[in-house]
Amino acid sequence: MATPTTIKSIEALQVMWEPNEPPGRRSAIVRVTTIDGIVGYGEASPMMGGEHSLGVVRDFAPSLIGADALDQAVLYDRLLHRYVKLGPEGAVTGALAALDIALWDIKGKYFNQPIFKLLGGGWRTEVPFYASIGGNAGRTVDEVLRVVEARWRKETPAAIKIRWDGDRTRQDYDIPGDIAKAKAVRKLVGDDFPLAFDANNQYSVGGAIRVGRALEELGYIWFEEPVQHYNVRAMGEVAQRLDITVSAAEQTYTTQALVDMINAGVRMVQPDIVKMGGITGLMQCAAICHAHGVELVPHQTQPTIAHTANLHVLATIMHLTKPAEFADPSTRMHVAFENPPIPSDGKFTVPNGPGLGLVVRDAELKMRRS
Structure with missing residues (x-):
């Protein structure tokens, strides 16, 4: 049964902040949205623009549609062992880090508490x-x-x-x-x-x-x-x-x-x-x-x-x-x-707003997608 924290979409974004920015200076960001419109943001290691991790995110994203974002630890272990033959070091754990941070962001926003609480x-x-x-x-x-x-x-x-x-x-x-x-x-x-x-x-x-x-x-x-x-x-x-x-x-x-x-x-x-x-x-x-x-x-x-x-x-x-x-x-x-x-x-x-406590300008992120 769907809940407010049911995952609706997962996006993997490589963000270029300045014109012609080299890959190592770009950011690898994951955006998770629930069916009630709660949005969580995470980040992967940016080595080589993070494309190795973002590729893993794009591969597993469809399988998480309909999952509960509050189950972040279960989802993490399930995906780790799905991709374990890729390493698991490097691209896989970077992808899971981005997902995990985004799901914690959603959890904090849902409960109206900062993550550290x-x-x-x-x-x-x-x-x-x-x-x-x-x-x-x-x-x-x-x-x-x-x-x-x-x-x-x-x-x-x-x-x-x-x-x-x-x-x-x-x-x-x-x-x-x-x-x-x-x-x-x-x-x-x-x-x-x-x-x-x-x-x-x-x-x-x-x-x-x-x-x-x-x-x-x-x-x-x-x-x-x-x-x-x-x-x-x-x-x-x-x-x-x-x-x-x-x-x-x-x-x-x-x-x-x-x-x-x-x-x-x-x-x-x-x-x-x-x-x-x-x-x-x-x-x-x-x-x-x-x-x-x-x-x-x-x-x-x-x-x-x-x-x-x-x-x-x-x-x-x-x-x-x-x-x-x-x-x-x-x-x-x-x-x-x-x-x-x-x-x-x-x-x-330490931010004390819900989730990460960051207020993100979605339009600015989308403009800078590379």
Whole structure:
């Protein structure tokens, strides 16, 4: 029997925000509508424009017409196992993340409650953020300082993470240069300001330990993905041999793989809501981390829908030990939202409107479909 939350339609949208925007800057958005006109929005990982995940959404969308949006966990597991032979990592879990976020958005709107209330309530109404600053492998020391200082002064973040984004086929390419940049940033912000270093998988085990020792001396608080993410044993070895907290798992897509990373010895994990099955998946990660005594600091690079969904989850975590990631300060997407998440004084406010709490301008999204 049909109810107000019965699914009427599912749309998979690749959105191009600016003319000739490259695929990696486009957004992969899912729009779910119920027969009573309740609309939920979700987002998938935008790698290559998210088309790999949007293709999965388009394939499963017809089978969900007539299903109840309130059954989001049942629908998630049913679809995961329908497409399990595709991975399930990557395209499948990205597609399911977008669907899951949209269904939670519908659930919150139906019950007239923000998502964090439906997840058990919030420990906080504001979440501090760290400025995630990428592209530093190709910059000189002076260029790194200029970029870091600009965002530090403008955004007043609670912490800063410098990312390398270098060529992952060249391990240990310029360790002295990397350490010099880390030293210069520390000198810029002072001894007490929280700093993190994201290697983006560019070191061997030996190289990672060498850099990690330097970061310990400089007082950096975490060292992210020092070795290739798929080499779980090596990641665990580096984590166990260094005193600095080593983090990983932004490219982990299942709870079982997350447990493997933890069992290897990693004590801070960073699954991403648009890769790890959405809100449902990230809440499962939170339970796993709580049980293992491991820090959960989600990776998050999308500035609107996924970012807001992530804030709802972070509001519910009792031991939130690190700030939330803020990787993209661009306002190009704000045109499609009446109330986009905007940082203030180093924090984001957790929305308290129904569902995600975002007011979306449908016409603007449709105009920008690529």
